[in-house]
Amino acid sequence: xxSDQQLSTKHxxxxxxxxxADVELILDTALQFKEVINRPIKKVxxxxxxxxxxxxxxxxxxxxxxxxxxxKRLSADTVNFSAASSSVKKGETLLDTVNNILAxxxxxxxxxxxxxxxxxFLASKIDASIVNAGDGTHEHPTQALLDAYSMRDALGGDLxxxxxxIFGDITHSRVALSNVFCLQKLGAKVRVCGPPTLIxxxxxSLGVEVSYNVDESLAWCDVANVLRIQLERQDxxxxxxLREYNRHFGITRxxxxxxxxxxxxxxxxxxxxxxxxDTAVADSEHSIxxxxxxxxxxxxxxxxxxxxxxRKEG
Numbered sequence: 001x002x003s004d005q006q007l008s009t010k011h012x013x014x015x016x017x018x019x020x021a022d023v024e025l026i027l028d029t030a031l032q033f034k035e036v037i038n039r040p041i042k043k044v045x046x047x048x049x050x051x052x053x054x055x056x057x058x059x060x061x062x063x064x065x066x067x068x069x070x071x072k073r074l075s076a077d078t079v080n081f082s083a084a085s086s087s088v089k090k091g092e093t094l095l096d097t098v099n100n101i102l103a104x105x106x107x108x109x110x111x112x113x114x115x116x117x118x119x120x121f122l123a124s125k126i127d128a129s130i131v132n133a134g135d136g137t138h139e140h141p142t143q144a145l146l147d148a149y150s151m152r153d154a155l156g157g158d159l160x161x162x163x164x165x166i167f168g169d170i171t172h173s174r175v176a177l178s179n180v181f182c183l184q185k186l187g188a189k190v191r192v193c194g195p196p197t198l199i200x201x202x203x204x205s206l207g208v209e210v211s212y213n214v215d216e217s218l219a220w221c222d223v224a225n226v227l228r229i230q231l232e233r234q235d236x237x238x239x240x241x242l243r244e245y246n247r248h249f250g251i252t253r254x255x256x257x258x259x260x261x262x263x264x265x266x267x268x269x270x271x272x273x274x275x276x277x278d279t280a281v282a283d284s285e286h287s288i289x290x291x292x293x294x295x296x297x298x299x300x301x302x303x304x305x306x307x308x309x310x311r312k313e314g
Contacts, residue, residue, distance in 0.1 A: 005021075005025050006025075006306065006309055006310050006313055007022050007025065007026075007306050007307065007309075007310045008021070008022055009022070009310075010129050010307065010310050010311060011119070011123050011129055011130045011131070011132075011307075012130075012131045012132060012141050012142070012303055012307065013119045013120055013123060013130060013132050013139075013141070014119075014132055014138070014139035014141050014178065014181070015139065015141045015144050015145075015178045015181035015182045015185070016139065016181050018141070018185070019185075020185040020186070023145070023148070023182060023185050023186060024186075025306065026145055026299065026302050026303060026306060027145065027148060027149050027152065027299075027302075029302035029305065029306060030145075030146075030149050030295070030298045030299040030301070030302035031149075031298075032302075033073075033297075033298040033299075033301040033302055033305070034295065034298040036073065036298075036301075037073060037294075037297055037298055037301070042073055043072070043073055043074075043075055044073065044074060044075065045075045046074045046075065046305050046308070047071065047074035047075055047076035047304060047305065047308055048075040048076070050074075050076045050077070050107045050108065050304075050308050051076065051077040051078070051079065051104070051105060051106045051107050051108075052071050052076045052077070052078050052079070052106070052107065052108045052109070052110060052304065053078075053079040053080075053081060053098075053101045053106040053108070053109050053110070053128075054067055054068060054071075054078060054079070054080045054081060054110045054111075054133075055081045055097070055098070055101070055109060055110065055111040055112070055113075056081065056082055056111070056112045056133070057094075057111070057112060057113045057114060057118075058112050058113065058114050058134065060112055060133070060134070061270075062269055062270075062293065062296070063112065063133050063134065063140075063142075063143070063296075064112075064133075066293070066296040066297050066300055067110050067131075067133060067142075067300050068080065069297050070297050070298075070300035070301040070304060071304065073297065073301055074301055074304060074305060076304070079101060079104065079106060081097075081101065094113070094118060094121070094122070095121075095122070095125055098122055098125075098126055098128075099126070102126055102127075102128060106128055107128055107129065107308070107311065108128055108129045108130075108131065108304065108307060108308070108311075109122065109126075109128050109129070109130050109131070110131045110133050111130065111131070111132065111133055112133040112134040112135070113134075113135050113136070114135075114136050115135065115136055116135050116136035116137065116138035117135065117138070118135050118136075119132045119135055129307045129308075129310070129311055131303060131304070131307065134174055135174065136174065137171075137172050137173065137174050138174055138177065139174050139177055139178045139181075140174040140175050140178050141178050141182075142296070142299060142300055142303055143174075143175050143178060143179075143268050143296075144175065144178035144179045144181070144182040144183075145182060145299045145303070146292060146295045146296040146298075146299040146300075147175075147179055147182070147225060147266060147268065147292065148179075148182050148183060148186060149295050149298070149299050150266065150288055150291055150292045150295050151164065151183075151188075151223050151264065151266070152186075153288075153291070153295070154223070154264045154288050154291075155222060155223070155264065159183065159186040159187060159188040160186065160187035160188070161187065161188070161189065162188045162189065162222045162223065163188070163189045163191070163220055163221045163222045163223075164179075164183050164188050164189065164190050164191070164221060164222065164223045164225065165190075165191040165192070165193055165211075165217045165218070165220065165221035165223070165224055165225070166179055166180070166190070166191070166192045166193070166225045166227060167192075167193045167194060167214065167217070167224055167225070167226045167227065167249070167251060167276070168194050168198070168226055168227030168228065168229065168249070168276050169194065169198045169227050169228065169229045169230050169238075169276075170192050170194055170198055170199045170200060170203065170227070171197075171198045171199065171200050171238070172198075172230040173227045173230065175227060175268050176192065176227060179225060180192075180203075180206055180208055184206075184207065189209075190207075190208050190209070191208065191209035191210070191211055191217060191220065191221065192208055192209070192210055192211070193210075193211040193212065193213070193214060193217040193249075194212070194249055195212065195238070195239060195245070195248070195249055196212060197238040197239065198229075198238055198239070199212075214248070214249050214250075214251070214255065215255060215258070218251070218255055218256070218259060218263060219259060219260075221263060222263065222264065223263065223264040223266060224251060224263050224264070224265055224266065225266040225267070225268075226251050226265065226266065226267045226276050226277045227267075227268065227276065228267070228268075228269075228270065228271065228272045228275070228276055229242065229245060229272060229275055229276055242272075242275045245275060245276070246274060246275050246276070246278075249276070250274075250275060250276055250277065250278065251265070251276065251277045251278065251281050252278045252281065253278050253280040253281055253284075256281055256284070256286070262286055263286060264286060264288060265277075265281055265282070265284065265286045265287040265288070265289070266287075266288055266289060266292060267282060267287075267289050267292075268292070269289070269292075269293075271289070
């Protein structure tokens with residue numbers, strides 16, 4: 001797994017702060033780890049002397065398990081932290097929590113936090129490498145990396161010039177912003193599609209096409225990355241009802257069947273079946289949703305491995 005290349009940064013705080021070369025290096029390294037996790041013996045000793053703390057201040061299932069599995073596959077020692085059962089409930093600050101964990105000689109911190117920018121704050125205060133596992137509605141870099149890896153795999157290895165449309169709740173999604181940054185670095189054409197109330201006004205300033213027509217956008221794209229409606233992040237009503245949303249903006253079987261070409265279907269999960277996507281589409285032959293889950297372990301192995309190598313190089 002040796003490589004002469006290394007990341008330009010000691011943290012993965014967001015796709016925005018990675019170079020195009022960083023993204024390519026992570027995806028190429030993940031390709032090698034994909035082979036590892038499909039072998040009978042799935043462990044490698046790459047992080048045998050590294051301790052990783054998983055700090056999740058928000059609920060998570062897929063991301064947390066994916067990181068834990070990636071760390072175990074790399075033979076790292078892990079410390080798992082949940083805010084619900086920690087001293088955070090007693091008023092302990094984020095910095096105090098992390099400093100206490102670092103006193104246990106932790107090398108890397110994987111963190112999910114509801115506050116945008118929490119990872120940048122930590123990176124400026126502590127020596128450990130920080131991996132952003134999601135910060136508020138800001139970024140979710142490893143999800144974007146695994147999405148890009150999955151797209152490359154499905155489309156033959158190169159996203160340059162490919163048309164990718166992100167459908168759904170763009171306003172409340174950290175996945176959307178990270179995907180936009182990542183896909184643009186890889187040379188793809190990016191569009192977002194959904195109701196006007198769920199698409200931020202600044203999207204066009206990022207060099208992204210904006211559409212409110214689902215049928216036209218499905219016909220345009222090579223990949224449809226469908227995002228869920230995040231009701232838990234909405235303090236006001238952005239859509240009349242979930243039924244109305246499905247009728248006007250859902251990726252339904254009828255819409256997909258009307259296309260004159262195949263479109264790759266993706267979803268970062270969890271899926272609201274019958275809302276943003278129909279079960280018949282999510283489980284169709286064009287869907288790579290389960291492949292995304294598998295690829296997530298390989299991509300997170302690559303991120304941790306490359307950050308550990310960067311730390312050793314100083």
